[in-house]
Amino acid sequence: GIQVEQSPPDLILQEGANSTLRCNFSDSVNNLQWFHQNPWGQLINLFYIPSGTKQNGRLSATTVATERYSLLYISSSQTTDSGVYFCAAPSGGSYIPTFGRGTSLIVHP
Amino acid sequence: NAGVTQTPKFRVLKTGQSMTLLCAQDMNHEYMYWYRQDPGMGLRLIHYSVGEGTTAKGEVPDGYNVSRLKKQNFLLGLESAAPSQTSVYFCASSPMGQSYGYTFGSGTRLTVV
Numbered sequence: 001g002i003q004v005e006q007s008p009p010d011l012i013l014q015e016g017a018n019s020t021l022r023c024n025f026s027d028s029v030n031n032l033q034w035f036h037q038n039p040w041g042q043l044i045n046l047f048y049i050p051s052g053t054k055q056n057g058r059l060s061a062t063t064v065a066t067e068r069y070s071l072l073y074i075s076s077s078q079t080t081d082s083g084v085y086f087c088a089a090p091s092g093g094s095y096i097p098t099f100g101r102g103t104s105l106i107v108h109p
Numbered sequence: 110n111a112g113v114t115q116t117p118k119f120r121v122l123k124t125g126q127s128m129t130l131l132c133a134q135d136m137n138h139e140y141m142y143w144y145r146q147d148p149g150m151g152l153r154l155i156h157y158s159v160g161e162g163t164t165a166k167g168e169v170p171d172g173y174n175v176s177r178l179k180k181q182n183f184l185l186g187l188e189s190a191a192p193s194q195t196s197v198y199f200c201a202s203s204p205m206g207q208s209y210g211y212t213f214g215s216g217t218r219l220t221v222v
Contacts, residue, residue, distance in 0.1 A: 033211060043199065043213035086151060088211075096142075096167075097211075101151040 002027045002091040006100035013077050013107045021072040021103045023087035030090070032063050032070050033097060037084040046072070046085075077107045111135055115200050115214035122190045122221045130185040130217050132200030138212070139205035141183035142167075143175060145196040146216075152199065158183055160205075190221045 003026035013019055023032070031050040037043045047054050047061040049070065054061055058078075063070040074081055084104050088097035113134045122128055132141065139160050144152040154167030156175040164175045172194060174186045183202075187194060200214040 035211075035213075041197065041216050043201075045211050048210075088152075095140075096154065096157060098154075098168075099144075099152040101149060 002029070002089060002098050004087060004089055004098050004100040006085075006087060006103050008103060009101070011103055011105045013105065015077060015079060015107055015109050017077050017107075019074045019077060019105070021074070021085050021105075023070040023072070023089075023100055025068050025070075025087075025089045027091060028068070029065060031097075032065075032087060032089045034061055034070070034072050035086045035088065037086065037102070039083055043086075074105075077105075079107045079109050081105060082107045113200055113202055113212050113214040115198075115217050117217060118215065119218050120220070122187075122219065124190060124192060124221060126190050127186070127188050128190065128219075129187075130198055130200075130219075132183045132185070132202075132214055134181055134183075134200075134202040134212070136202060136204075136212065137180070138202035138210075139180075140203045141177065142201045142203075143173070143183065143185045144199045144201065145169065146199060147196050155185065155198075190219075192221045195219060195221045 005024045007022045034046040049061045049063045051065045058075045060073045084102040086102045088099045090097045116131045142157040143155040158177040161180040176184045198217045204210045
């Protein structure tokens with residue numbers, strides 16, 4: 001099946017800093033999702049982004065499907081951005097996404 | 110609109126006991142999934158269902174059984190709990206044929222002693 005790798009595994013920022021999280025996948029995909037798990041464990045879908053770029057407030061995501069990676073940008077980070085960020089992509093021909101191991105983000109005030 | 114509801118939220122079991130986790134969704138989604146989350150391992154798919162009366166194995170199905178007798182409910186059963194099944198369990202649902210629109214429940218923290 002598809003391999004989904006995320007980097008970095010851990011990230012510590014000061015409030016106001018910008019960051020880029022990366023997701024590499026081993027096969028071609030027809031969709032990719034980014035999720036945020038807050039410190040209380042709730043998982044929220046951030047982006048569905050099979051290709052191109054999308055923005056939602058201070059967050060944006062870019063997927064370059066031909067090069068098999070996606071990036072999540074967080075600008076002017078806030079303490080509420082803390083948590084774990086997961087990307088997920090299905091194997092070719094499937095709609096069931098495989099999750100990466102996540103990037104744990106801590107934003108200090 | 111409750112979305113995806115999981116019960117219970119916490120449970121402690123003794124080795125060898127059985128239990129059932131319930132997932133209920135009110136979005137009329139066709140697809141439902143059970144994941145387990147362990148430290149540093151991300152989310153691993155246990156079983157999933159593509160519609161009422163259907164189930165299929167995921168990445169880590171051993172020791173678990175599932176049933177989907179009604180479209181809105183997806184049950185995860187542990188017949189004989191083992192300490193290795195200590196984990197946080199998440200249920201999710203999505204519309205038919207689409208992996209976007211994924212909605213997760215709030216999770217069940219299970220400890221097997």
